[in-house]
Amino acid sequence: MYGKMKDYLSKTISEIKEAGLYKEERLIESQQQAHISVKGKDVLNFCANNYLGLSNHPRLIQAAKDMMDRRGYGMSSVRFICGTQDIHKQLEAAISDYFKTEDTILYAACFDANGGVFEPLFTEEDAIISDSLNHASIIDGVRLCKAKRYRYANANMEELEKCLKEAQAQRFRIIVTDGVFSMDGNVAPIDKICDLAEKYDALVMVDESHSAGVVGKTGHGVSELYGTYGRVDIYTGTLGKSFGGAMGGFTTGRKEIIELLRQRSRPYLFSNSVAPAVIGASLEVFKMLKESNEIHDTLVENVEYFRNKMLAAGFDIKPTQSAICAVMLYDAKLSQVYAAKMFDEGIYVTGFYYPVVPKGEARIRVQISAGHKKEDLDKCVNAFIKVGKELGVLK
């Protein structure tokens, strides 16, 4: 049997390669940080989600080791059988405290949090109204639920209002959006979304994966940025980006919602508990972020510094309030050649083009970190200018 399938798979793989969509993996031979080693070459990393530069922070590494000594390596159980330690509850409380919510439930990943949030809460009587640029895990989560689906163009409030009007016949409605959209770096207009939700009697859910730790005066996410505390019903998020970058996800929000998820959410009920080392380091993250806002302040300064220098140099950058800067090139081939030349200059950035971004909107996405030094940012800007001149992007 496999012979036939093997031919089919090989053909599909060749088609992916011919379309130029085959994803290669670059091997990093160092820790995840601003300076990484790739094939023995030291390059500056501008494409990690390591916004707060915590991925190899000594305090997190120590906290992970300490917790492994205290609570062991693995849980070998799901939460409700014998996989809940005191530290899992402590981390859930720390996350609730950070987002000013009532309760939190941990998952192995935010992909699971989003995969397990809709089906327990909504039925065919209900409506899910989703932004067109929402993350794949939200799309998959919605697919697992029988609720009626509505979709509005990215951050388009007229279209959202239209969907809400159409969805009035349903029992419950929920508006679902990413906090920060990963390709443009734009922030969803949560204040306006909450206004519409109140007008049309809907719940609001925000995926804070790219926004938590980044947006808001002290980085606490969209509700800090827009003053929407108490108006967002559900937040999902990851421990795999700003908060140390290991792995793990969560849903946080209204207590009855979280309570029912513990009873019914399939990725929580049927998948392993988060390992003690990850819990230990995550507890340290939230402790550090409470002690001082220094790391977040550095991130904000770095983003400002980088953006101002790039704009002054004449680059076309999408407006952003996050740590994502989309340097627009518009041409798919150019984005790939540009990124390759940047790599030769010791700068690791990624070029994106259709179908990851709309046709004719190819770009290089730069992700700034609190772990970058001013000289790292200067080196990146200078490489952009040098390559930009070579390729005729800059005069």
Ligand SMILES: *Cc1c(COP(=O)(O)O)cnc(C)c1O
């Ligand atoms: C990264 C990301 C996820 C997935 O998070 P994991 O914890 O890595 O599974 C989910 N939603 C959004 C918006 C993301 O950016």
